[in-house]
Amino acid sequence: MHALRAEGADADYAWHGDDDLGGADAVVLPGGFAHGDYLRTGAIARFSPVMDAVRALADTAKPVLGICNGFQILAEAHLVPGALIKNSGLRFLCVWTEITVEDTDTIATRACAPGQRLRIPINHYEGNYRVNGEPRVVFRYVDNPNGALHSIAGVSNEAGNVVGLMPHPERASEDLLGSSDGRVILSSLVESCRVLSARA
C-alpha cells in the first residue's frame, strides 16, 4: 500500500468477502499467508468472493499483479499458467535475488528495459515454479534459489495484463531497505493504469 502510493497510485484495501473492487483500475494481490495456507498455497483464497471481481477485471484487460502469495493465488485461479510447489531445498527462504526482465510488454514491466537486472528479495516456501507448455516468462532468476523450472520467477497470461511473480518488489522500494529496484515494477503498473484510462 505504502509502496504503491509512493508511485502515485490512489490505493486502498479490498475486503476478501466483497465481490466488487469499487471501480478500481487495477488490483494487486499482495504476499502473505491467506487462510494460513494450511492446504496448498492459495487453494482456499482462490474461492474468496473478491476473486470473482479480480477475474472480471482480468477479463476486461485491466492490470492484475500477484506478488508471492498473490502469484500462488493467481496460479490456483488459473489466471496465470503453472503452479508453485515447495522449494527444492524444502525450506522457507528469505534471501535477496537478482532477476532479469524477460518481457517488457506486460503491465508490470512496461517501464523496464529488456534484460534489465533487478535486485529484489524472495520470501517463500512454495516458489518452485512448474508448468506444462510455454508460458509468457516475465522474470527469471539469475541464480535459481528454489528449483523453479527454467529459473522462472514471474509469468503473465497470454494478454500480458495478469502478472504473477514470487519476488517482492515492494520490499525493494527504498535504498534504505537494500534496494529500490522493485519500484520500476510498481511504477509500470501505475503507468499501465494511466495508459489504459487515457485510451478509454
Add this chain to the structure above:
Amino acid sequence: MTDTVPLYAALGLTSDEFARITTTLGREPSHTELAMFSVMWSEHCSYKSSRTHLKGLPTEAPWVVLGPGEGAGVIEVAPGVMVAFKMESHNHPSAVEPFQGAATGVGGIVRDILSLGARPIAVLDPLRFGPLTDDRNRFLFDGVVRGIASYGNSLGLPTVGGEAVFDAAYSGNPLVNAMCVGVFEDPEVLHGRPRGPGDLAVLVGSKTGRDGIGGASILASQEFEEGAENKRPSVQVGDPFTEKLLIEACLELKRAGLLTGMQDLGAAGITCALSETAASGGVGVDGDLDAVALREADMEPWEICMSESQERMLACVAPDRIDRVIETCAKWGLDARVVARYTAGGRLVLTAHGDEVSDVPAQALADGPLYERPMIPADRTKLYALDPVDLRWPSPEEILMRLLASPSIASKEWVWRQYDHMVRLNTLVVPGADAAVLRVPESRRGEPGQPGIALATDGPGRIGSLDPYVGGALAVCESARNVACLGARPLAITDCLNFGSPEKPEVMADFAACIRGIRDACVAFGIPVTGGNVSFYNESPTGAIHPTAIVGMLGVINDAYAHRPVVARDGDVIVLLGETRPELGGSEALAVIHDTVAGRAPSLDLEREVEVVAFLASGVGGFAHDLSDGGLAVALAEMCIASGLGAEVELPPGADPLWGLFGESTARAIVTCRPDEAQRVPGVVIGRLRGSSLNVRGVFDIPVDDLARVYREAIPSLMER
C-alpha cells in the same frame, strides 16, 4: 500416576499447599478448584520460588510507561512513541515437540504484547541446544527453527534476531526463549482488568480443546525424566492464521474504544485469565463454563479451566458494547462469547451444566505461595583450579579456524534465512549484525529523522556456570554493547532466567547471584528491567543446564537512518576499546579446543562497560563490533567476512597470541574509522583494513575467503547432510 498418590500431589501441589487451600476455602476443594489451584500455584504461573529474588531488580526510569506485572513492559522510546517488549521461555514444550513447542512459544509472547493493545512488530528468538553432532540435537534445532519460521512468517511478523548457542549442557533440555516487540498505534495502554463489577468477560478466538492441558504445571514445573515423549499431548498446537485474525480484531476493538481491559490466555488458560483480571480489578467474577466454545463437547469442567488451547484472548467489555464487540469479531471470522461477568465481592464462581463447580477468592488463586528456598553456593573450587594457559594449544591459526567452524560462532544465516526478517518493511538492519535496527512507528515510515530501536539478546551460559553473578551482569553488558554497536542507547531490558530445579540449594544460590549480577549491571547503566520470565526445572537425566540468564535489550536511536554501518570500509583504521587480559576461563576457545568449561570467569568492570557503551552509542567513528565469544580473533574475522576486506593487525600491547587473540576479557569492542578520526576513539589503534587476508603480524595470515567459507558452511554442512 498411581492410586496411592493423592490427587493434589499428582497435580504437583505439596501437602502444605493443599493444607493452605483447605484453610483458605474452609473446606476441601472440588476437583475443578484443585485443578485451578494446581496450575495457578505452579512454579511457572506463581513464581513462588523466584518472586522474593526478583524484587531486587530495578524497575523504574523516567521513560518507563509500564513496569513488570502485566503482559509486558512499555517504554517511551521517543516523544509519543511507546514500545512494548517482553521475553518468555518455551523450553519444556520444545524439548518434547520442537516444532509446535517453538511455534506456540512465538504465539504466546505475541499475545502478551497484544494484550496491552500494542501492535506486534518483531520477534527475536534466543536458542540453546546440545552439540549438533548428535542426531537428537539436530532434530530439535531443525524443528525449533521450522516452528518459529512457520508461525512468525505466517503471522507476518519479522523475526529479526536472537541467538543459537550449542553446548553439551543443553543436551536433553534445549532453551527456546522468545521475545516480542510491539508499538502502540495510539496513546492508550490497556490493562488486564475490567473497569469494575458489571463488565463482561468475553473469550475471543479459537475454541477451547483438550490440547495443552496442564502444560504449565506438568511440563514447565518438573524436571524431565525418561519417557518425556509421553508428555507430548501436553504440548499445544499453533494456528498462526487465527492469531493473525486475533491481532487485527483486538486492535480494531481497541481503536473503536470497545474494551475496558484485555488479557491473553496462555499458561493455565481460562483459570488464569479470569482470576488475574478479577484480582487485578479488585472484583470477583461469575463464569459459565457452558458458554465456552468447545472443540470437543464432552470436556469436563476442570479440563475447560486448565486447557491451554492457543490463539485465545479475554476481553473485558462494558455491557452496552457487547454487540459491537461480537460484530467486530465476526467480521474477522472469530468466535466471541461472553463467558463471565465481573462482580463485587472478590469470589471466582464457576458453573457448569447448572452446577457450581468452583467458588474461591480470585485473589487466592492469583497470589500463589511464596518460598524462601534454601541456598547453598555450589563448590566450584575444582573448576577454578584449571588455568587454561597451562594447557597444550594448537597454533592460533588452527584455533581460529576451528572456532569459526564451531556452530555457536559460525554464521547463523542458515537459521535466519528461514525466518521472514523483512516483512512490514521496518527492518533497517537485518540479522547477522550485533543488533537489529527497526524504524518506528509505522505511521511515520520514511519520515526524515524517524526514531529507531535496536534489539539484541544475549546470555553467556558458560560464564554463568563458572560465576552466575558475572553471567547475569555480562548478559546485560553484552546486550548493551550489541545495541550500542549500531549506535543505539540502551533503555531497558526484559529477561528470561533459565535454571535447574529451585528445590536444589545450589541452583537457588546461582539464581540469586545471577539476579544480583543483572541488578548491578542495570543500576550501572541506569536502565530498568520491565518484565520477563523465570524458567526453572531445566534438567534432564544428564543434569542441569548452565545457569542461563538471557537478556533482551531495547535501545533507541534518535534517527533510525543514522545507525552505525554494518560493514567496515577499506583503508579505515581499527581501534580496540577496553583492556585485554590473560582471561581464557569459560572461553569458547577452551570449549572448542579442549571440550572444557572451566577456569575463572573473566573479570567484570561495570564502570568500564558503561564507558564503552556510552562511546559506542555516540556514533563516533564507523563500523563497531563487540568482543565476546572467541575474543579479538573472532571479532576481526567477522569484521573481515562481513565487509569482504582484509586487515593487517598487531596484537594488543603486551598480549600473548593465545590470550590476546582468544581471551574473552569483558568491556571490549572494535571500532573502525578514518585515520584522522582515530584520536576521537578512546582506544588503541591495532591495525587497518586493507588487502584480502586477515594478517595478525607474526602470528598468521589467512585469506578472508577461507575464513568466510568455514564460517558460512559450518551449520549448513551439519544440517543439510
